[in-house]
Amino acid sequence: MTNKITSLANPLASPDSTSVTVSTIETLCHRLGIPTVGIAPWPLPADAKEHLFTNKPCPFTAGTLEERLQGGTHLVTPRSAIVCLFPYYMNTPAKTTSNIARYAWADDYHLVVTDYLSRLIDQLRLIAPEAEFEIHCDTSPLADRYMAYLAGLGFYGKNRALINPTWGTYTNIGSILTTLPLEPATPMTRSCLGCNACIRHCPGQSLGDKDFHFHTCKSYVTQKKGDLTDDEKSIIRKTPLIWGCDVCQEVCPHNRGIPETPIPEFRRIQARLDVSEVAPLSNREFKNAFDHRAFAWRGKKVLLRNQEILDT
Template identity: 60%
Template structure:
């Protein structure tokens, strides 16, 4: 058996700074807590999908890891911070595979599955249950040390780790995120994703005049960090210890994209988190920002 102390040691040795565990399956109240009558299109609409594990084995625990990505920078940028370095999907999956390899060497009969944002699992809720932080009014997951500039990776496993207890800290409730939101999408209890700039910069097709105006309110071609930049929980946080996130490229030359073929774009930027929507969406957003 691998105990929680050993799990923490394994993750520290692999340079993963924050790790917790929660039991599986998730508690009965999860279905009610996660229900959203109008979910964002980037989230699974079926709540049951968000609380189901793999079909080929029955997990007993979820290992949840946080990967901070904050790097201090005050120069010009037109990309959201989480896209400044290598695509976090690639980085997180690499780290989690190392954890799985280590666990397999200790418990050869155990089964595992890795998840990082590409599956419908409720990653923020699992991180909360694993004691890694709390929800902010901006709907971001906040860790007391690393703030909200974190991405979440999860391993479902047949190893029955003792679950951590949820963190008792809460958002300071200063409402700065609400007041500064470019699309006023945090003003009600329901997160109004339809007017979130981050969502709109990834939405396909031509946008309405109101949607274009929201995109034009800041220079970011992809994503939006507005509510995170003003959050007190993100003040004076340390630089990421994840070496893959320490080299940053905050500025994308939109004029270069105009002459690139799709193949050239994929070859140069395919390992960046903004690349999945393709160059046409980035150029569209650039036009909206510069022609308002």
């Protein structure tokens, strides 16, 4: 998937604007239908490296440690980060057995989140035309979960997901780096219940108290290209999903009783992908038909391979 950093910088901008406050941003987000927002500090805290370092990063993680500390920003003097959560949870439709992870049921969240953040920037420019802004959504080196934690929007679960008290773990994260000097939030001091349900039920036993073994995570395995080992095939067969994995979220007690998403784009869902309709498509036809869905970035071959594994 291409890097979705959208720079909306004004080369004549001054970083000294104080015309926008946190309250202003919260009001604008409410009007735009963005349910949760917080402010993270920039530059990152001195101990950020301790939170972001891993000796075996997943290949899908964008950027090196140093790039993640810098955020891949093109702004010269960013001073704050506006961090927004976009909940996507929807109940499974009646008489439907889903075969793709919930985050991929609706339109690609990269597109949806970027659209909402662009509209937020349009409103902020009316108040502070001298300010600079830059959108980051998941595939840039910006450490999105860490930024959301710093913005006071949640705490970490043992499945490495961010847990928001209202929306649970079913959220997409989008951030705007800006030259606006905004007061950062205080991170939550809460922690997950520590029930270890996510660790016990993980199909590939990829979770632990300290390490995350990405190579046995079903979500990673379903997106990995090429031939799979017998062990990897066994992991795929643990659940009916041909793309992604929701097990560690489904068993998490923090997700019990959470509301469905209020975001219209995430309420229009297709919880099941008919692989028989995908198989006869050329690569170009597949791209044209599904480029607006999050599972399309790896192409159709991995989907067909995963279905074949489940059928054998």
